[in-house]
Amino acid sequence: MDQQLANQLFEKGAFLLFLEAPPHLEFGVDYHAWTIGPLFKGVKMIPPGLHFIYYSALSKEGAEGIRTGFFHFFESKEVLVREWNPHIEDLRDETELDPDQVERLRSNIRDFDRNMGPYPLDPPTFYERWKQLTNYITPGLVHRILPNNGKVSHLPEKGSDSLEPSQDTNNSSSSSSRPPETLDPATIKDQRLGKQIEKEQGMEFTPFVLRHSFPKGAVGQEVTRWSLDKSWLTRQLLNTVYHGDYKVLLGELQLAFVCLLMAQNFSGFNQWKQLVQLMCSCQQLVEEMPDLFYDFMDVLQCQLNECPEDFYRDILSENNFTTIVLKTLQRNIPLHNERLGKRFMKLKRFIIKKFDWEISDHEDDEEEEEGGENAPVIVDLEE
Structure with missing residues (x-):
């Protein structure tokens, strides 16, 4: 200096x-x-x-x-x-x-x-x-x-x-x-295997349930729609928790990640994964608030750039998490929004270079992408 x-x-x-x-x-x-x-x-x-x-x-x-x-x-x-x-x-x-x-x-x-x-x-x-x-x-x-x-x-x-x-x-x-770079994937993995997720004392991350992403009283097609498209849930959080300012939502995403990165905090890890999955699953809101998703991709790339490779491969790629959420985000970006499309391609090239990993351009593996505990709720309308 x-x-x-x-x-x-x-x-x-x-x-x-x-x-x-x-x-x-x-x-x-x-x-x-x-x-x-x-x-x-x-x-x-x-x-x-x-x-x-x-x-x-x-x-x-x-x-x-x-x-x-x-x-x-x-x-x-x-x-x-x-x-x-x-x-x-x-x-x-x-x-x-x-x-x-x-x-x-x-x-x-x-x-x-x-x-x-x-x-x-x-x-x-x-x-x-x-x-x-x-x-x-x-x-x-x-x-x-x-x-x-x-x-x-x-x-x-x-x-x-x-x-x-x-x-x-x-x-x-x-x-x-x-x-x-000393973030230890084994430490985080040991906290999850065979154990119920517990919130650490004194941490009040915004609570929400990805599976319950539709309004109270919703039935039939409305349940199916907002289970596949998390825009309703995200909009509710923006209005009721983040005072209509999406930058505060991104701030919580950053805070959760730093708690994980610097303190190996499991509550931060769980909240970060939930927020990433939420943001990548908003089809309607991408059309309405493109700046939110442009800035989200900036934040996500910055965070992934700080991840050690072993943590990425052992934790973030587990159960194809990264593949699933980013393929979902790619599908939700409107073809006519060239700015968002270019930003996603920049994120994709970064991941390919840093982690030697590829996001498929094909809309396949739908059954795999809808699996897991946070899978969308599909309502059968047949009597």
């Missing part, structure tokens, strides 16, 4: 004061993770905006625990104070600290400068990717879905090694500057 940018960020950037953290704790912000040393006191020069702070303690045997974290929208020059609680191996937030002490710490933040690592902007592409991955997430959305101060609860399973160790450090901190 050049000196001019460093000076600018020191004057306008935010600070995270991270007190009493044990040595060898894994600590990270966005795409960067450290194994901290005994002198580490936090991060300075944080660009204003949304960031994800995460950490993972070591057991007495030296095994790394499950990653926990929280989202926070940093204001310019904000000083956020957190303190490690060794009894619960988690953070105390400011409501649990002496307010007078917190104010003294904020007033004397420059005293901690030598023990605070700068927010990593080298390479700058990591920060740009982070902003693109989260550009629709709003403070209100984080507060609604994660009401416990933005905290993401961890997976309920115990004893699973969900992360690879970070690199060691000497005194204060050393960034590994790594993207989250």
Whole structure:
């Protein structure tokens, strides 16, 4: 980072004061993770905006625990104070600290400068990717879905090694500057096999049921129509949950994905899959709101670009999920909408190149595509 940018960020950037953290704790912000040393006191020069702070303690045997974290929208020059609680191996937030002490710490933040690592902007592409991955997430959305101060609860399973160790450090901190390629498909798969889906504590993703995608009291052809075309359900969610703003819906899609990507959170994984399937199954709404689906494909491509190949092949391709939903989306794009057609072809070429995978242009395998627990409801009208 050049000196001019460093000076600018020191004057306008935010600070995270991270007190009493044990040595060898894994600590990270966005795409960067450290194994901290005994002198580490936090991060300075944080660009204003949304960031994800995460950490993972070591057991007495030296095994790394499950990653926990929280989202926070940093204001310019904000000083956020957190303190490690060794009894619960988690953070105390400011409501649990002496307010007078917190104010003294904020007033004397420059005293901690030598023990605070700068927010990593080298390479700058990591920060740009982070902003693109989260550009629709709003403070209100984080507060609604994660009401416990933005905290993401961890997976309920115990004893699973969900992360690879970070690199060691000497005194204060050393960034590994790594993207989250340590996402372990086995961890997610272990959470699902033979077990009922459970919502993690403190997570309030928008509830909806894909199979019940028609209005109350619907019968016959109306049930069949809206079971095949999820436009009615999507429109209802837009009007009743997202205040008519489709960008908030895309924000929830992004938030769910980041909870999966950064914290291996199963509630995020389940919500992300449901929202992707919902969006790909809207025939009428594609005609009415083409901008929504253009932006949706932008978001989806950005997310798939962050997926490790083994996670994509083991999880996202399981039961042909990606094939089914994207073939459905392709069929729902109107032939006369050249802009949407070109955007889908761009997405298709990206998937072919990154994952060595092909989306068939043929409308076959209809029986396969309508299988599974979220298959459309077809009403037999014969007496």
